[in-house]
Amino acid sequence: MTSGNRFSFDTSWGTQHGDDGTVFRLWAPGAGHVDLVVGRQGGENDFLAMEKDAAGWWRITTDQVAVGRGYGFRVDGGMVVPDPAARAQMGDVHGLSKLVDPRSYAWKTADWAGRPWEEVVFYELHTGTFTEAGTFEAMIERLDYLRDLGITAVELMPVAQFGGRRGWGYDGVLLYCPHEVYGGVDGLKRLVDAAHERGLMVFLDVVYNHFGPDGNYIGSYAPEFFHEEIHTPWGAAIAYDEAPVREFMIDNALYWLEEYRIDGLRLDAIDSIKDTTDTPLVKELATRVRAAFPDRHVHLTTEDDRNITWHVARDEAGQPTLVSGEWNDDFHHCAHVIATHEYDNYYADYVGHSVEQMAKCLATGFVFQGEYSEHRGREVGENSAHLPPTAFVNFVQNHDQIGNRAFGDRLTDLGSRRAVECLQAILLLSPQIPLMFMGEEFGDTHPFSFFTDFDGELGTAVREGRRNEFAKFGAFQDEEARQLIPDPNEESTFHNSRVDWTMPERPTYRRRLELTRQLLAKRQSAIVPLLKGIGGNGGTWFASDASKAFVVAWELAGGTVLHLFANLDDEPWPIPDTVAKSDLTCGTLVHAYPKGADEHLTSGILPGTSVVFRLESQNLIAGPVS
Incomplete structure (x- = not known):
């Protein structure tokens, strides 16, 4: 329901306001009796019997629960459980839910329609550690900084209510409820409103592959919600062949986009969604999202280690039909191995070939496009060259790749400064959609560790x-x-993961921050205008056999070609005849690192640890390369 500057979404679960009171609903097909629990301040709770229909839904319409008061459900006379689709809680995940009127917030930016996909520059952050206060409200104070830096999209790690006060958010159990510690319903809406006032998009990370271990009561009264015989890394699979279960998640996506005016969602680890139906959940969800918001720029991204491509397909105009972009771990792994020379675990697949793999990845999408992965012991992926580079979200750091290290080490602390700054330039000026993790813009060296509150x-x-x-x-x-x-679970692990905002005041980090600002300004002025509607099969590449150097060329809009010359070795690289030397300085210089690196191209030499980007109208690479 939308009225002027007040927005609400009619979910199939949870509560719905009406003229005769509030409708309360719970799906518990195996239950014999369900009561609505009406919380009373300073007194005993009241219990109102609910009625069951043939599909297993229990309902009641009543005016006995005032907005702001608590409610829950008592199943078969047993424990009282919160509403799994609660918009807010009276306390933690184990207590009563709070009745919310979603129309109570008056939006200042009700006409905001978002920004096109090609303009996206992601800044991923964790609400609890981005500021000292760790709230949505405190984050607002940093929005001008992000806008002036050149960020266009703030991506929040999951904010759905989870057990305890601190955590990454990937063990949420109340998926419709913004974490109260962060500022709850109004806090998140004020943040999104403030971001839109500044021209910033807000994306939200959502988890549809599992629930967390603390406070998930659904299985106790609706075991049909899960497939105990199908296992995921986190336990029983969610039963997406049950219509109410499917609607619970699809509604959740639509709810965040409508009621909170969120600009896009990141769907976490979709490879772990064990959907047994003929239509994958992601396909149906994305189709419903596209249909629901024809007048807004609303975007979806996914994480999926299978390197599949059907979900990021483009139409004849080059526009996404389902998902806008796939997180590309391959790019990160290549960059990390180049910068650190690490080879443990999944990095083993990139040792010895990381430079060639990075060039291939930049030009054609994935590294693994059907090749055999030694680490996984199987063939991985499918051809991705037919996709435009904007179908991929690239990063050299993110919450997983930092936080899933034993000590939460950042790349700035692991690689040489020049190598990392070369990778930063490659990330921010290549035509893929770039993502940075909080603090990366100034080279934060503080850890971001895995933390919980159990x-x-x-x-x-x-x-x-x-x-x-x-x-x-x-x-x-x-x-x-x-x-x-x-x-x-130690509180110090959480506190040590906070961004240190005093660091940009120091010369070394202020210099990195200024470099990031310059790169993003160049991206906005030189690269973004050439990304709209670009097609696939437009990337070519060449990599040296003897040096950590490569060349990539992309055909962008209007026949313009963007060229990247990269040498991530300490020694200069004599550019071979495969690259047409007569054209090395044609066109317009976009960026050279270090300053003056492009001047050496006239003699066919690329200095050690350097990057050069140029824009011109003819392909510099002589003949087909692969």
Whole structure:
């Protein structure tokens, strides 16, 4: 329901306001009796019997619950559980839910229609550690900084209510409820409103492959919600062949986009969504999203280690038909191996070929396009060259690739400064959609560790499980070494993961921040105008056999070609005849790092640890390369 500057979405689960009161609903097909619990301040709760229909839905319409008061459900006379689709909680995930009127917030930016996909520059952040206060409200104070930096899209790690006060958010259990610690319903709406006032988009990371371990009561009264016989890394699979279950998640996506005016969603680990139906959940969800918001720029991104492509297909005009962009781990892994020379675990697939793989990845999408992966022991991926580069979201750091390290090390702390700054230029000026993690813009060296807020047996299991995960890494095969890994449940692990906003005041970090600002300004002025509607099969590449150097060319809009010359070796690279030397300085210089690196191209030499981007109308690479 939309009225002027007040927005609400009619979900199939949870509550719905009407003229006769509020409708309360719960799907519990196996339950014999369900009561609506009406919370009373300073007194005993009241219980109102609900009625069941043939599809297993229990309903009641009543005016006995005032807005701002608590409610819940009592199933078969047993424990009282919160509403799984609650918009807010009275307290933590174990208590009563809070009745919210979503129309109470008056939007200042009700006419905001978003921004086109090609303009996206992601800044991923964790609400609890981005500021000292760790709230949506405190984040507003940093929006001008992000806008002036050249960021166009703030991407929030999951904010759905989870057990405890601190955590990454990927173990949420109340998926419609913004975490109260962060500022709840109105706090998130004020943040989105403030971002839109500044021309910034807001994306939200959502998790549809599992629920967290603390506070998920659904299985106790609706075991049909899960397939116990189908396993995921987090337990039983969600039963997407049940219509109410499917609607729970699709409604959730539409709810965030409509009621909170969110500009886009990142769908976490869709390869772990075990959908047994003929229509994948992601396909139906994306189709419904596209249909629901024809007058807004609304975007979806996905994480999926299968390297599949059907979901990021483009139409004849080059526009996404379902998902706008896929997170490209291949690019990150190449960049990380080049910068650090690490080879443990999944990095083993990129050792010895990382430069060639990066060139291929930049030109054609994925590294693994059907090739055999030694780490995974199988063939991975499918051809992606037919997709435009804007079908991929690239990054050299993100929450996973930092936080899933034993000590939460950032790349700035692991690689040489010049190598990292070359990779930063490649990330921000290549035609793929770039993503940076909070603090990366100024080279933050503080860790971002994995943290939770569990205690008892669950806390012990999480701590020991975390440490045992690293037993397969050479540095942690010794048990004593693993004991040094920070305890996720210690409050200090959380506090140490906060962004240090004093760092940009120091010369070294201020210099990196200015470099980031310059790169993003160049992207906006020189690259973004050439990205709209570009097609696939437009990338070519050449990589050196003897040096960590490569050349990539992309055909962008209007026949303009963007060229990247990169040498990530310490020694100069004599550019071979495969690259037409007579054209090395044609066109317009976009960026040279370090300054003056382009001047050496006239003699056919690319200096050590350098990057040059040029725009011109003819392909510099002589003949087909692969």
